[in-house]
Amino acid sequence: MTTSGMSGVTDIAKTAVHNAIDFHPKLFHALRHYSADRLKADIIAGIVVGIVALPLAIAFGIASGVSPTIGLITAIIGGFMVSFFGGNSVQIGGPTGAFIVIVYNIIAQFGLHGLAVATFMAGLILVLLGVFRLGTVIKFIPYPIVVGFTAGIALTIFSTQINDFLGLGLTDIPGQFLPKWGVYLTNLRNISPVTLSVALVSLLIIIITPRISKRLPGALIAIVLVTIVSYFMDAAFDWFNVETIGDRFGTMATDIPTPHGFTLNMATINMLLPSAFTIAVLGAIESLLSATVADGVTGSRTNSNTELIGQGIANITVPFFGGIPVTGAIARTMTNITNGGRTPVAGIVHALVLLIIFLFAMPLINYVPLATLAAVLMVVAYNMSGWRTVVGIFNAPKSDISVLIVTFLLTVIFDLTIAIEIGLLLAVVLFLRRVTENTEIKVYSEKLDVAEGTDLGTHEILNVAPGVSIYEIDGPFFFGVATKFDELMRSAMADKPKVRIIRMRKVSFIDATGLHNLEILINSSQNEGIHIVLSGVKENVKTSLEHAGIDRLIGDENICDHITKAVIKANKLATK
Numbered sequence: 001m002t003t004s005g006m007s008g009v010t011d012i013a014k015t016a017v018h019n020a021i022d023f024h025p026k027l028f029h030a031l032r033h034y035s036a037d038r039l040k041a042d043i044i045a046g047i048v049v050g051i052v053a054l055p056l057a058i059a060f061g062i063a064s065g066v067s068p069t070i071g072l073i074t075a076i077i078g079g080f081m082v083s084f085f086g087g088n089s090v091q092i093g094g095p096t097g098a099f100i101v102i103v104y105n106i107i108a109q110f111g112l113h114g115l116a117v118a119t120f121m122a123g124l125i126l127v128l129l130g131v132f133r134l135g136t137v138i139k140f141i142p143y144p145i146v147v148g149f150t151a152g153i154a155l156t157i158f159s160t161q162i163n164d165f166l167g168l169g170l171t172d173i174p175g176q177f178l179p180k181w182g183v184y185l186t187n188l189r190n191i192s193p194v195t196l197s198v199a200l201v202s203l204l205i206i207i208i209t210p211r212i213s214k215r216l217p218g219a220l221i222a223i224v225l226v227t228i229v230s231y232f233m234d235a236a237f238d239w240f241n242v243e244t245i246g247d248r249f250g251t252m253a254t255d256i257p258t259p260h261g262f263t264l265n266m267a268t269i270n271m272l273l274p275s276a277f278t279i280a281v282l283g284a285i286e287s288l289l290s291a292t293v294a295d296g297v298t299g300s301r302t303n304s305n306t307e308l309i310g311q312g313i314a315n316i317t318v319p320f321f322g323g324i325p326v327t328g329a330i331a332r333t334m335t336n337i338t339n340g341g342r343t344p345v346a347g348i349v350h351a352l353v354l355l356i357i358f359l360f361a362m363p364l365i366n367y368v369p370l371a372t373l374a375a376v377l378m379v380v381a382y383n384m385s386g387w388r389t390v391v392g393i394f395n396a397p398k399s400d401i402s403v404l405i406v407t408f409l410l411t412v413i414f415d416l417t418i419a420i421e422i423g424l425l426l427a428v429v430l431f432l433r434r435v436t437e438n439t440e441i442k443v444y445s446e447k448l449d450v451a452e453g454t455d456l457g458t459h460e461i462l463n464v465a466p467g468v469s470i471y472e473i474d475g476p477f478f479f480g481v482a483t484k485f486d487e488l489m490r491s492a493m494a495d496k497p498k499v500r501i502i503r504m505r506k507v508s509f510i511d512a513t514g515l516h517n518l519e520i521l522i523n524s525s526q527n528e529g530i531h532i533v534l535s536g537v538k539e540n541v542k543t544s545l546e547h548a549g550i551d552r553l554i555g556d557e558n559i560c561d562h563i564t565k566a567v568i569k570a571n572k573l574a575t576k
Helices: 003-020 026-031 036-063 068-085 097-131 143-160 162-166 177-186 193-212 218-236 245-249 266-298 304-321 330-338 344-360 370-385 387-393 398-413 416-438 479-495 512-527 539-547 550-554 563-574
Strands: 440-444 447-449 461-463 468-474 499-503 531-535
Touching: 026 068, 026 344, 036 068, 036 097, 036 218, 036 330, 036 344, 036 370, 068 304, 068 344, 097 143, 097 266, 097 304, 097 370, 097 416, 143 162, 143 177, 143 266, 143 370, 143 387, 143 398, 143 416, 162 193, 162 370, 177 398, 193 218, 193 370, 218 370, 245 370, 266 304, 266 330, 266 416, 330 344, 387 398, 398 416, 416 479, 440 479, 461 563, 468 479, 468 563, 479 512, 499 512, 499 563, 512 531, 512 539, 512 550, 531 550, 531 563, 539 550
Parallel strands: 468 499, 499 531
Antiparallel strands: 440 468, 447 461
């Protein structure tokens, strides 16, 4: 083969790959036009975000049922991967509050090995979503579902922190929401005044700090100040006894864990696939929501498919180091933007800052009171709840309110997997019902105004011969509408006209049920000696009709592209 021939084959291969996979990480695009000023801004933003991310990574790790070390490892490796491979310039990835509930439940049922497998599988699902260009489809998940399970997660996170916030000292707490609160209420007499005081002071610092300066990380300041005061109070007074991270988890390692594998077999895959699906959907929603918010502030444009692939690579990687699921974090991403970050370099710097803290400052984290971390997570839960949005949706249609309430209750009382599955199913059913109710089937006879239902100013009145009936389907002809149409036609069978015109100018698509019902109508009409003429058939609908053999059943000449032609055809058939 000649050199030019080889070059041509290479170009074709590159074009095929480009068209097949929409994977263009923003980092490589940003580095083409990079500058010293941009590097300085990204480093400053990355340092600030790293400091802000530190307490959150620790808190999310503990709340998820793993150690603070795992929370930090996830933020370091996952954050680096999201910035390196992602499709958004300012996205900051890491563990988030949304995953706390699902991770905790997976560990409770399947252990850390099960979590690793579920996270790995979720990563593969995310990559496939990006490879098959489904990034934009994820954004179409109904808003009431997102609000419902986000509010449910927020309430669940809040409830998991009651023990540490009040210092109840409980060790065997039920995982389910209602039994958990039953245990709390029966143990309120065991509240520790000292622990509660530490938690309230921490909460106060977190709330007040942003009012002094929005750039100050309230969670980190609360952790630093309260930890220092608690350390000296514990040394000075015997009565000051507050449980710390070190008390619960012991001395933590300061080395990056050695990568390790896990066992994959069909039994494990089948058992953990629902959890993996939930992690993938939740990660996709949260990361793309974060990216959309970031685009609105920076004016940039996220490549949704690349972002999903980047998120998938991060979630494929972190399980080998014992990490928990990763996604884009809205709060940290906005912190990055407000501090000047504009390229993925800032996200990489954020990961390096966490790595330095992990290697050299982990022993100090042992002294952080768990009550302070509980206060941090309660603020996170409050911010997640979006109660104002929830109240606003109660002014929406009843179907949206129903989806919100059902998703919320299922998330709180059962688990997130069931909530997402049933919430999506309910939203689809209600949407189909709404479309079906809004799709009209009109009946005409004797006269027809061609311009009716259009913006045309000129009205053309067609005279319809006796024995000709016209039925217009105003909307997509899918299974819900097909049943409605079938019922109307059955009731009209007694009339027995000579010709039935089915006007389909507003039918944007037709599904298998619509084709089946149309075929039954044609056969039953022909048995009665009634002709069928189709009018205004769009090209895509006509293709579907041809594939189903409808054109051969009624004759291609009886499929017209305009109502005028159809009426002329029907009038001739009726006068024979």
